[in-house]
Amino acid sequence: MIEAKDIVKRYGNLEVLRHVDVSIEQGEVVSIVGASGAGKTTLLQIIGTLDSADSGSVLYDGVDVLRLKDRELARFRNSNIGFVFQFHRLLPEFSLLENVAIPALIGGTKRDEAYRRASELLDYMRLSDRLEHKPAQLSGGECQRAAVARALINSPKVILADEPSGSLDSQNKAELHKLFFDLRKEFNQTFVIVTHDEGLAAQADRTLRMSDGIIVGEDTDTTV
Numbered sequence: 620m621i622e623a624k625d626i627v628k629r630y631g632n633l634e635v636l637r638h639v640d641v642s643i644e645q646g647e648v649v650s651i652v653g654a655s656g657a658g659k660t661t662l663l664q665i666i667g668t669l670d671s672a673d674s675g676s677v678l679y680d681g682v683d684v685l686r687l688k689d690r691e692l693a694r695f696r697n698s699n700i701g702f703v704f705q706f707h708r709l710l711p712e713f714s715l716l717e718n719v720a721i722p723a724l725i726g727g728t729k730r731d732e733a734y735r736r737a738s739e740l741l742d743y744m745r746l747s748d749r750l751e752h753k754p755a756q757l758s759g760g761e762c763q764r765a766a767v768a769r770a771l772i773n774s775p776k777v778i779l780a781d782e783p784s785g786s787l788d789s790q791n792k793a794e795l796h797k798l799f800f801d802l803r804k805e806f807n808q809t810f811v812i813v814t815h816d817e818g819l820a821a822q823a824d825r826t827l828r829m830s831d832g833i834i835v836g837e838d839t840d841t842t843v
Contacts, residue, residue, distance in 0.1 A: 620645045620809065621777060623666055626675035628658075628832075635661050636672070637832040643777065646807040648799065650820040653829035659813040660781055662829070666811065667779045668696050679776060697726045701770030705782035707762040709754040709769075715741060716750040719769045726773055733772070740768035744798070760791030767798060777809040778802075784816060796822065 621643040628636040636658045643649055651659045664670040666677055668684055676683045684695055701722075709718045716737050723733035741747055744764040754762050763783065770778050780799075784792040796819050802808040812819065820826045828836040 620680060621666065621811075622676075622678040623662070624676045624678070626662065626665055626672045626677070628661055628665065628670070629673050635832050636665070639675075639832070639834060641666070641827065641834070643809060643811060645776075645809055646803060647825065648803055648810045648812070648823045650823035650826045651811065651813045651829060652815065652817070652820050652826055657829040658832040659829050663779050663781055663811065663813050667700050667702060668692055669702075694726075697722060698773055699776045701773070701775040701778040703763070703766050703770050703778060703780040703783045705785040707754065707759075707766040709762055709765060711754050714751045714753055715746060715757070715765050718754070719765060719772055722769060723772045728773075736772060737768065740771055741765065744768050758791070759787055760794060763787060763791070763795055764798065767795075767802075771802070771808075777811060780810060780812040780814075782814060783812065784814070784819065792816070792819075 623639065623641040626636050626639040627634070639662060641662070651662065653659050661670065665672050668677070671685060677685050679699060684692060687695060713721070716734060719737035719741060720733040723736060724730065738747070738750065741750060744767065746761060746764060746768070749757060749761060757765070784795045787795060799810055799812070800822065803810065812823065814820055824839070826838040827834050828838070
């Protein structure tokens, strides 16, 4: 489904990614691990079209999205990619329902339909009694579950997560990790997750290990 080919990224004289190749199949949960500075987040941002490569290609179902014009790329990103970050990045002035609906509204979905879909997702996340609450009124775990709902609102091909449980306590971390695999089981959702959490990485179908801008190894969960 996703192929990143021969990705090179430099910041000045520093080569952050050195001819990286990654392939992700529909319904896979793939983790990316490595020390800080290994290039994990940069690779995730390029796969997610939030950053550009100096050379190489990123193909979604055969289409090189890095060659799309800015407006086309923004539409593609909104429709096909969901993002979950270490800190939820919910907008503080909006309710939970509004926050989750925003990507759908940006994508052109009518308000009533966007809010209906957002409400359904928040119910799935066990947040149906928090629809009108603002982020400051919620726990960290609740905010992260809402961020996952927001990532799902446009039924994307893939969810890209950057240290999604890094700010959570052990109980909320375990619940969030379980949620990812529940979503894969129920919706065949694809996840690419950058993490320092070896427990989460070990649950993935595949773990890509990065060092100094290259993939140095791959572990496969043989129980899947």
